[in-house]
Amino acid sequence: MERRHCLELMYPELEDKAVVTIMGACAQELYDLGHRENFFYLQHAMGLASSIGLGVALHRPDTKVVVLDGDGSVLMNLGTFATLARYPPANLVHVVFDNGSLLSTGGFETQTTHGTTDLAGIARASGIEHVAHADDVMAFGEAVIEAFEREGPSVIVARVKAVGPDHYGMDLHLPENAFRFARWLSERPRAS
């Protein structure tokens, strides 16, 4: 399974959700499907995409939040699972694309490569109730549909190949992305 196939599958469902993605290949593949004002691309500060998502989710309970994370990033902030478990928002879906590689920073293997580190296991043991693991697109699709319908946080660990796009670049300045993402949230009517 490739990450881009997972993103293609999710893309139509992301229209009304606040989406926070990590840097590099994941950001580029989402952008290439078509940028939307509700997408925030964290192009640095590895590890913090899930924390941004949690911050949005806890303060906008009326908006579904989707975090698109990776094994390299989440390994830099494993405490994020514990904090998510302690303050579980009803509206957060945390997807971790596990390609076993720091692909966008040079393709170095991460600790998940040899099957020794199980991110879904870490999420579960951190106290998160709904954790799914997907090895193929069908299982991933089912896990996503279930997570979007559920009240309560979900973590989906998707095992994907260590492949990314053949090009990088966006017609979007980083602060501009932040301003427009905040504006999308502020202009979205608040459900009482």
Add this chain to the structure above:
Amino acid sequence: MTVSYEHSKIVYEGIRAAGIRSISALPETWLGLLLQRAEDDPEMTLIQVTKEEEAIGIAAGAYFAGEPHVLLMQNHGFLAAINGIVSLAQLYHVPLCMLIALRGHWGEPYPWHTRGGIVTEEVLRALDIPFEYARDPERVAQQIREGYTLSRSSLWPTALLLTRDLMEEYP
């Protein structure tokens, strides 16, 4: 020396008076009493993190969601959070209002705090983060309000250093 109950209350009331109803924090001794107040306050959202850099992400999320927010941490936690401050908050122009317990400075009896205490001011300068020292309980509420205001107008981090004079007392 013990942590000042009265001054912790004044700092907490200052946070509230600035219109803040959301706090992320990593607890430590000087912040304990005021975080207890946050925990007991039904109007306050308190998010306790496992490491201070996490709070930079949560603060950015709160900002995107339109929620006034402050971060409480020790200066060693500030040092641990620097990449998040630089490569999220400063890179994307996300405001942060940080209240930082300044351990390891004037009067510090514990050796383990001293390196962090000695470098904190210079690190803030190197990062272009405007800061003030909070020493006077009669001024601290205004300093919190003004630090928050500047962070929002400049879209940049600000730091208020909570000093020993403010946070401790001699019984």
